[in-house]
Amino acid sequence: MSELRNDRYLRALLREPVDKTPVWVMRQAGRYLPEYREVRAKAGDFMTLCSTPDLACEVTLQPLRRFELDAAIIFSDILTIPDAMGLGLHFVAGEGPKFTKPIQSAADIAKLGVPDMASELRYVMDAISVTRRELNGDVPLIGFSGSPWTLACYMVEGGASKDFGKVKGMMFDAPEQMHKLLDIMAQSVTAYLNAQIAAGAQSVMLFDTWGGTLSTRDYQQFSLAYMQQIISGLTRESEGRKVPVTVFTKGGGQWLPLIAAVGCDAVGVDWTTDLSVAREAVNGKVALQGNMDPCVLYANKARIEQEVASVLASFGEGEGHVFNLGHGIHPTIDPDHMGCLIDAVHNLSVPYHQG
């Protein structure tokens, strides 16, 4: 593998000195880019895009040709594991992901097994290998997975949900059943992320999109405990470097001290929690990733720069900050506004790293 020329992102995750704050953006490869929409249209189906390594590599690299991003994230979907388990993932326009065979009973759970990474999820590993080769050491490549709780939400609900009645109904009415499901998902995610690291992912991230819908007690028992189980089973070094692990629970601002204690290197923060408050809460234990409101990108460029300055000031001086939005970039954002954001982070962050 070629030498990494820009390792700002990896260094910041480990709270090591950097010259400026690194930045990448959730869903940076996505619908807001016309070149993405073109490839997506040619591929026809969203899952074809995910499961064809050359196409996944192409869209992964697209935003890096436009913007000076400090990391690439492999183009994929968080629902690849349940799909490999045979739940029948498909996408309905305007409604998001759906499963033809959702989990409805203890019997459904008993049938689930950890997918074989070398065959059933090989396309993800192949996409990572191809992308690493194409990146050629420019920036690090991030691998990822949904958290067990988040995957269980989609698997039991059969798709997106407004109130999570089915999955929480199962959690409250049959907690042992839910624990069985989460344990098999945690085993699968561990194997999945380790396979991604073996294939070349230089950092991995757990997206806990729906952990924030739980009470503090239920979050600890049904989401955080399984992320901790995964982290304790991960390969933490590869190619002679540490492989940093980031945990992001959307809406988890109240639980940052708990999240910082599960063995991860960095914690994602959404915009509802001020970074100065978050930094105090994690007390130097982990790096922080975030946290501009994605809707700021609808504003004019002067306002975008002002908000970038505000987020940087909120984290303050010193190491351990990776700039990101607090959620994925919206599909209707003007790519020029994304460029404005990336440049502003680099330009305005230099003074914060002269300690």
Place this chain on the structure above:
Amino acid sequence: MSELRNDRYLRALLREPVDKTPVWVMRQAGRYLPEYREVRAKAGDFMTLCSTPDLACEVTLQPLRRFELDAAIIFSDILTIPDAMGLGLHFVAGEGPKFTKPIQSAADIAKLGVPDMASELRYVMDAISVTRRELNGDVPLIGFSGSPWTLACYMVEGGASKDFGKVKGMMFDAPEQMHKLLDIMAQSVTAYLNAQIAAGAQSVMLFDTWGGTLSTRDYQQFSLAYMQQIISGLTRESEGRKVPVTVFTKGGGQWLPLIAAVGCDAVGVDWTTDLSVAREAVNGKVALQGNMDPCVLYANKARIEQEVASVLASFGEGEGHVFNLGHGIHPTIDPDHMGCLIDAVHNLSVPYHQG
């Protein structure tokens, strides 16, 4: 007006002694009740139900015939004010509320005026008068409104929204315009709640459903400030009693000390924040309302009782707790489970009030 025979709810809001913890449930008059669905079907249209005082009264009282609730809440919709402003409220099955004329520009905002409570929103006041007469002193009647920010979300988005791109786009790109809109909404909500109090509402509540989608700074400037403006303009005494004011920002757990400082008597808390943490955060300044996860009602009755016990224990001994769910009851809940909840609150809370 007849003497109030059960004033537990009003007393708890003012942190006065009660024999057991009072309980009511958001959307207690609603689709989970077959008798509601029957009246709703006869009325044909949801807004007909809201705007016909006798029908609104009937569905308001339905849950009180089944359960020993400690308060009634007038059946209405949070979008009555923008409807009276001429935005053309209607409901699309499965999609929720829509406006035919959403707010898109400064010119649209300039055209808005405070609706006339005695004519354009008279049906709400009539529903309150009729319901007070029918309640005949059994339990107090709650009036309510959406918060200015929450109303603005619907008015600018034109309906429900996933990412609030339009309303936040306006907030970030043209903050002065957004402040104009919020100011006219705050004036309208103040007049609306005062008219409800004059008509017989014995307590009022501000539903800030979408305040939790903002950053701490934006929440203070664009949501909380306008709720404070409203509260400072409210009639606080009527019929010789204090009229307690409750503020509920869903997802506002991190901001409880800020909310407790705006002059309200009580603060609603959703289930993501533990009541013991919330109680410490508000430090005896206000009462707390909440906070069981509505999905607990999908579980078996033994589990529902266990969770009620857990919420009561979380608040602990002493005064200032109104039991509620952390969000409206879901339409597919079995009414018997609601009954189990109400009885459990009364039965299990007695030991907490013997100080």
